[in-house]
Amino acid sequence: MFNGGIAMSRLVTKVCLLREPGLVLLARRKTGTWIGCWDTYGGKVERNESVEQSAVREVNEESSVLIVPRDLRHMATLFIYASGALKYEIRVFTTTIWSGTPAETIEEGKPEWFAFDRLPSRMRPGDKLWLPRVLSGEHLTMSLDVGLYGDVHPIPAP
DSSP, rough: EEETEGGGEEEEEEEEETTTTEEEEEBBSSSSSTTTTEEOOEEOOOOTTOHHHHHHHHHHHHHHHOOGGGEEEEOOOOOOOETTTEEEEEEEEEEEEEEEEOOOOOOOOEEEEEEETOOOOOOOOHHHHHHHHHTOOOEEEEEEEEESOEEEEEOOOO
16 A cells, blocks of 8 residues: 555655653653664554654553544654665654653563753664654655665765
């Protein structure tokens, strides 16, 4: 199934749960690639699911909190390439509204609040390029190339 030209298996959501003043909730990954790295919540969009529905589902699965689509603010679209081929299109959202208490889950470790200007050093390399900009309120579209050893480089806009 396709969503705007992107195969659903390549469409991914990321959600930053924000709290005033200037805090973002992150959790350490327990599964998959980048185990042990601090991460926002999110994952792949499933068949017959909108990007917003995926964001709601993923946040609940990974943090036990409930969000609703109307409270999501789209902040960024990221295009992730490897060996010149598009691997993922990631839609990044922020929200300051949710219900429940963030908790450790099967997929993500105990969540912790981080100041926008004191993000942890152990994050995925690509997250270090876009997350500070999103947290500063910038709306952006960014293309990133992931190298063989996990190194990430921005791809200049044409």
